[in-house]
Amino acid sequence: MRALILRRPGLPGWLSEMLRYQGPNRLAIQMLAWHETLYYHAIATAVYAEAVGRALGYTGEELEQLTQAAFFHDCGKITWPSALVSKARLNNDDRKLVNAHPIAGEYYLREYWPDVPDTVCRIVREHHERADGDGYPNGLKDGQIHPLSVIVAAVEVFTALTEHRPYRDRSFTRAEALAELERQGFPGKVVRVLAGIKEMAVGRVVGK
Template sequence: MRLVPINAAKESTFLAQTIYDDKGRILLAKGVKLTNSLLNRIKEHGFYCIYIIDEYSQGELDDIIKPQIRQKAIATVRATLNTCVNLEDDKLNKFERKKIEKRSQQELDQIQQLAKLIVDDIFTQRDIMINLVDIKSSDNYTYNHSVNSAIMALVLGIGYGLNRNELYDLTMGVMVHDIGKMFIPQEILNKQGKLDDNEFKIVKEHVTRGFNYLRENTNMSTKVRIISLQHHEKVDGSGYPYGLKDVQIYKLSKIAAVAEVYDALTSGRPYRDPLPPNEAVEYIMGSGGRHFNMDMVKAFVKNVNPYPIGTIVYLSNNSIAVVEEINSEYILRPIVRVIKQDGRIVEPFMCDLKRESNIVIKGICYEV
């Protein structure tokens, strides 16, 4: 299977991964044969890309967590974030506030239990690698982003060598890292064009507002709260809210920063299309030492595969090829099956890019 922008998907191909709506219900099940009407339905629900199976990519890629656990985590994050907004209502009486506070704590406890469940499941896996970009619509971006970033951060944390207790805090912290965005006007968060200076100033308040909410209304650990506060700090001091530099930033926050930026870049938003995974990986690599700690970037490069099996790629020798096998030590140089050269279909043959050092992947191809 391979990832394609929704506008590049064609009739008669098959959906390779189930698509869920913004309530976590199945919108279209894996294996459905796509038609123009179904593709239009997917677009109407705000999806920017999908996974397909066609004649070039027959295999499947497994998610590192079960779909039902992912959907349960997303639903719990959604409930928690929406409940926290209710506590901001000044018209609440004492009884109502107490009731909402109790529900909020119960939901946070559920997130904590899910975070531990996910950590315990993934921690025992060997040679774990992120091969999939989760498919999300613009309608449920915030909730999916929280869960996807947490899973990504967990994998990076394992690669970095964190112990299990640190991984619990990391996963929990990233699940609630954007809780402060619930207090930012949605028309600013979803603005189509570029934010003006005042709007960006308001958006930046989400880190302090989230931190303050967790401190005042929950029993979350200090480590969890710091992740919500520092996930936009950059190691060169150009981040916010405090412009901290590398040694001043908590290590779990540094991991969270890499994970959440990667997921944000590969997600479609109302104001921009998603980046292909390879371009997002290149951005992270190019930002090492400036935005991101280099040790975190190294862990990222070892654990995130921008060219999963089935991906169709352009090569620098004017060929088009399908990724057939991953070179785990050189993930940017997989083994590929060449299917076109100089615009002409050829008898397919294998090419190991680890050995062919003069050939590089130039990008992902969506139409052959």
């Protein structure tokens, strides 16, 4: 099963290196086993987050932790029933599961990867927090949210909007997704960097 992740076609080389440790690789396998959309969304989010981080001047350990957290940001979803993948309308019980996945993700990271950096766990826990306090799970506001969490949050929304989802008629165009990021109040510098990335192709980011 280890080779399933490490040698999967299209996996970026840096991601293969990141998953070389048994714990992170086992968690990645669980993500793929739960649903392919979760796994490929994780790759897309990590690729874009790495590109955005580099463009904003992050290097070394900070860039590595940003990328790690971007890949594992939704790992808490492996607790969900698979029916939630395509469910168009969520009831109150569904919403409770959804709102708990950042916390579940931190628990899974610490279980599978005992020496996971605290910053990676914090980003995973905060990737649905919003500057206006309207996010979850803790309703944090601007200034309380880690700057790397903000990047992952913006990139995650962008990738989710532009990917296919069975519960909506069509994906957002890139322009529509960028406009939605602006509407939601994400930092202009992050939106501008994403706007400058032309496309993602087989595990790499292609510039204009």
